[in-house]
Amino acid sequence: MSRGKATGIGFAAVLLWALLALFTVGSAPVPPLQLNAMCFGIATLIGLIWVGRSGGLGDLRKVSWKVYAFGTAGLFGYHLLYFTALRLAPAAEAGLIAYLWPLLIVLFSGLLPGERLRAGHLIGAVVAFAGAALIIARGGTSFDADALPGYGAAALCALTWASYSVLSRRLGDVPTNSVAVFCAGTALLSLVAHLLFEVTVWPVGALGWASVLALGLGPVGLAFYVWDIGVKRGDIQLLGVASYAAPLLSTLVLILAGVAAPSASLLIAAVLIAGGALLAAKAGGAN
Structure with a gap:
């Protein structure tokens, strides 16, 4: 597979993730760990089909348990934090903070062998974090202390996915x-944790069940398989640039669906976060 094709496949994940916030809102009031277990159960079925079609079952025996532990921890941690953030804070605002991960990917990739951080990376980081600060300050008009735990979870979510x-x-x-093994491990770990720490709450109506199914099939399912191809075989910095469309697309989807109200501060924050990440990527020559 060519580097360009792998990069294009990886970008398909970005389009799917633009729907993550909408479907997460639609799945309420299912608690985070239960939602993790349900969605990754579906994602595991996708993985079994993926492995079956590729004939790669034998390859799984060659993978170290440490790799499986790493992958499971990454998927489990990111989604637990994301689902928690959107349960504790407004969806559009929490989602935008979570979408600081493209910027962090560019910054962290500068620490890889053969890469280095430049002044433009730091300028981009300041611009993007200004967008996050604008969200927390609610456009400078008020400060919602009750949403801080959700915003904190969203920030940790971004850090987790960029590191992964x-x-x-x-x-x-x-x-x-x-x-596929990462998804199965995440589903099992989430189920055990759910039974220990949460009260089971099933989705409400056809919309709730459809949202959970859509999450498992797309943003929490197929997206990880195509993203894995992209970051391993494609241009990771170019994928970082392409990922800057995600916060804008996600916010637009929420507004069009009536979940979030359009406002100047929300759109400015989206532009700052995406624009700051783009500045950082250009500093690295990824454009």
């Missing part, structure tokens, strides 16, 4: 089929 993506680059020889 960049470190995955160093596991380039691990087959994409291994993502």
Whole structure:
């Protein structure tokens, strides 16, 4: 597979993730760990089909348990934090903070062998974090202390996914089929944690069930398989640039669906976060 084709496949994940916030809102009031277990159960079925079609079952035996532990921790941690953030804070605002991960990917990739950080990276970081600060300050008109735990979870979510993506680059020889095991491990871990710490709450009506199914099939399912191909075989910095469309697309989807109200501060924050990340990528010559 060519580098360009792998990059294009990886970008398909960005389009799917633009729907992540909408479907997460639609799945309420399912608690985060239960939602993790349900979605990754569906994602595991996708993985079994993926492995079956590729005939790569034998490859899974060659993968170290440490790799499986790393992948499971990455998927489990990111989604637990994301689902928690959108349960504790407004969806559009929490989603934008979570979408600081493209910027962090560029910054962290500068620490990889053969890469280095430049002044433009830091300028981009300041611009993007200004967007996050604008969200927390609610456009400078008020301060919602009740939403801070959600915003904090969203920030940790961004840090988790950026770290997972960049470190995955160093596991380039691990087959994409291994993502099926990551999903299965995440589903099992989430189920056990749910039974220990949460009260089971099922989705409400057809919309709730459809949202959970859509999450498992797309943003929490197929997206990880195509993203794995992209970050391991494609241009990771170019994928970082392309990913800057995600916060804008996600915000637009929420507004069009009536979940979030359009406002100047929300759109300015989206532009700052995406624009700051783009500045950082250009500093690295990824454009």
